[in-house]
Amino acid sequence: MYIERTLTQKLKQLASVFPAVVVTGARQVGKSTLLQHVFGDTADSVVFDPVLDIENARHDPELFLNNHRTPLILDEIQYAPELVAAIKRRIDINRAAGQYIITGSQQWGVLKVIAESLAGRAVFVELEGFSLAEIAVSQAHHSWLSAWLQDPSGFLAATPARLPLEATLYEQLWRGWLPEARFLPLENIPDFYTAYLRTYIERDVRLLAEVSDWQLFGRFVRISAALSAQEINYSHLGRELGLNPKTAERWLAILRATYQWYEIPAYSGNTVKRISGKSKGYIADTGLACTAQAISSPRAIGGHPLWGALFETAVAGEIRKLCAALSPKPNIYHWRTHAGAEVDLVLERDGIFFPIEIKAGTNPAAGDVSGIAAFRKTYPGLHIEKGLVIAPVNKIIALSENDYAIPWDLGGTT
Numbered sequence: 001m002y003i004e005r006t007l008t009q010k011l012k013q014l015a016s017v018f019p020a021v022v023v024t025g026a027r028q029v030g031k032s033t034l035l036q037h038v039f040g041d042t043a044d045s046v047v048f049d050p051v052l053d054i055e056n057a058r059h060d061p062e063l064f065l066n067n068h069r070t071p072l073i074l075d076e077i078q079y080a081p082e083l084v085a086a087i088k089r090r091i092d093i094n095r096a097a098g099q100y101i102i103t104g105s106q107q108w109g110v111l112k113v114i115a116e117s118l119a120g121r122a123v124f125v126e127l128e129g130f131s132l133a134e135i136a137v138s139q140a141h142h143s144w145l146s147a148w149l150q151d152p153s154g155f156l157a158a159t160p161a162r163l164p165l166e167a168t169l170y171e172q173l174w175r176g177w178l179p180e181a182r183f184l185p186l187e188n189i190p191d192f193y194t195a196y197l198r199t200y201i202e203r204d205v206r207l208l209a210e211v212s213d214w215q216l217f218g219r220f221v222r223i224s225a226a227l228s229a230q231e232i233n234y235s236h237l238g239r240e241l242g243l244n245p246k247t248a249e250r251w252l253a254i255l256r257a258t259y260q261w262y263e264i265p266a267y268s269g270n271t272v273k274r275i276s277g278k279s280k281g282y283i284a285d286t287g288l289a290c291t292a293q294a295i296s297s298p299r300a301i302g303g304h305p306l307w308g309a310l311f312e313t314a315v316a317g318e319i320r321k322l323c324a325a326l327s328p329k330p331n332i333y334h335w336r337t338h339a340g341a342e343v344d345l346v347l348e349r350d351g352i353f354f355p356i357e358i359k360a361g362t363n364p365a366a367g368d369v370s371g372i373a374a375f376r377k378t379y380p381g382l383h384i385e386k387g388l389v390i391a392p393v394n395k396i397i398a399l400s401e402n403d404y405a406i407p408w409d410l411g412g413t414t
Contacts (some may be wrong), residue, residue, distance in 0.1 A: 003134050003179070005034050006143075006325045011125060012038060015071075015098040019091045020122035022102045022114055026259035026284055027200060029127050030179045031103040035073050039101055043071040048079035050203065061086040070099040077114070078106045084113050091121045105204065106257055126259070129177030129285055131321040132409055136163040140412025145322040147413055149330065149349055152386045156404060159396055163411045169392050170298035173310050176287015177317070186298070193291035197221065204258050211251070216241060220251050224261060224281075225289035229309040229316070231278040231336065232263065252281070260284050262320070267333035267346050269379050276336040286314050311360040312344060315390050315408055319345060319356070330354075341374035343387075353379075355387040364389045364397060364405040372403055 011034070015021050023031050036045065046068065048054050057064040057080045065072075065086055077083060087100055102122070104111045114122060133140060140160070148155040167175060175181050175189055184192055201218055211217045223240050238248035255261035263279040283289045293306060301307055323329045330349040336342035345356040355372045372387040387403040397405040 001183075002033070002037055003130065003137060003182075005030065005127070006131055006134060006321070007125060007127060008034070008038060010325060010327070014123050014125065015039070015101065017097050018121070018123045019095055019097060020087065020100040020102060020118055021098075022104065022111070022118075022122050022124045023127055024104050024111060024124060024259070025127035026129075027105050027204065028178050028180060028196065029129050029259075031105075031127050032075050033179070034127065035075070035101055035103065039071060039073060043073050043101060044068045045073040045075065047075040048077060050079050054080070058082045065090065070096075071101060072099065073101045073103075075103050076105065077102050078104045078111065081113060084117050088117045088121070091118070095121075105259065126324060128259075128317065128321050128324070130179060130182060131177075132163055132165065132318055133412060135167075135172075135177075135182065136165055136411070138163055138411050139414070141414050143322045143325065143412040144406075144410040145319060146326060148388070149326075149347070149354060152354070156386065156396065159406065160411045160413055162394075162407050163409045165409055168298065169311075169408075170301045173286045173301055173314055174290045174295065174298040176285045176290070178285060178287065181287055189287065190291050190296075193288050197288065197292070200258070200260070205254060211254075216243075217251060220248075221255065221260070222292040224252065224255060225283045225292040226306065228281065228283040228289060228306075229312040230281065231276065232281045233278070260288075264316070264332055264334050264345070267335045267348075269382070275378075276338060278336075280334045282313050282316055284317070286310050286317075289313065308360040311392070311408075312358040315358045316345060318408075319347075323347075335371075335375055337374065337378070341371050343371045343375050346375070351383060353382050353384045355384065357387070357389045359389055359391045359405075362392055364391050364393065364399060366399050368405075369399050369403040373400070376402075 011021065023035065025031055046054060053059055055064050061083045074083065144160045181189060181192055201214060205211060205217065219241055223237065227237065234245040234248045238245050252261060261281060261283060263281050265279050266277050268275045268277060289310060295301060295304055301310060323332065330347040333346045334344060335346050343355045344358045347354040355375055357368055357371060359368050368389050369387055376384050389399060389403065389405040390408050391405050393405050393407050399405055
């Protein structure tokens with residue numbers, strides 16, 4: 001069953017304007033399926049391979065392109081980097097929109113070349129795993145996040161209903177967000193992610209970087225999953241496996257380049273001396289994190305030390321997915337003082353700041369917005385809107401004059 005993706009309309013709109021659209025993202029997030037669904041009726045399509053030179057594309061890119069009409073879908077182009085220069089030459093001659101729809105699953109290498117060579121000719125879209133609205137097959141045109149950013153008071157006065165999710169919270173975290181995992185029986189989820197991790201290491205990482213010990217790199221992925229939703233400390237990360245900080249930093253860059261890890265920068269304003277400048281890191285998929293940490297079932301999440309981190313990872317990922325559908329996307333930060341006050345996420349749009357705390361408990365209280373209060377006190381000159389505490393609650397709860405707890409699974413508006 002095909003599930004409509006939130007980025008579909010944005011993808012169509014971009015293809016109607018730019019000569020090339022590049023859809024990036026981790027393996028198995030649904031890039032190929034999305035492009036076939038959106039463009040398959042009108043576009044030719046080629047899927048490249050890391051070993052085989054499909055249709056001699058690497059050896060003779062001009063001849064390859066001569067033998068394909070546009071629009072043309074070029075899937076996993078990192079395996080045929082020789083095509084980039086030829087595509088650039090053709091676009092320079094003909095700037096018609098929607099000629100090339102390109103996918104890739106590595107941020108460096110060929111995608112870096114595309115970004116540099118096709119500047120002004122190509123636009124990039126990052127696809128992630130399913131959002132909650134996609135899983136619920138919601139028909140809403142605007143997300144709750146869009147409504148909150150546009151009119152916080154109006155959003156609180158007419159909050160969208162919760163999504164009709166079939167899975168419990170624990171099950172959804174354990175199952176994760178990849179399209180294939182959405183339809184598998186629960187008992188097969190660990191097998192799926194174990195195979196996913198093995199294929200990722202043996203196929204993607206081997207082609208991307210020099211790693212001397214692949215077994216140790218697999219352990220590094222597992223340690224990284226355990227440190228999701230924390231500030232990044234390369235010394236700590238390396239010490240767990242006997243790696244020096246430089247190696248830990250390089251290996252984390254590999255995870256980031258293959259979309260298995262992302263980072264949220266710190267917001268400092270003008271109080272640099274008192275504010276932490278470290279980025280906060282998140283594993284891309286909670287299902288992979290659960291398998292990496294040998295969490296045996298959804299029920300086991302509730303008593304696991306990583307329960308709070310897994311919930312924050314899921315909510316932060318959901319907000320990233322909702323932001324991806326907005327144009328322009330808000331800036332996303334986290335904020336933390338050396339004294340310990342922190343705000344998990346701070347969104348910035350139009351010079352306005354929107355603070356978000358993420359709490360895994362069902363009984364949020366006034367104390368849960370102390371970080372937001374500290375943020376307001378630290379920056380009295382900023383326009384800081386009403387704050388949210390996103391939690392597994394059933395309804396909106398007022399926690400202070402300006403701050404509210406909301407359910408983690410809100411839908412959108414039509």
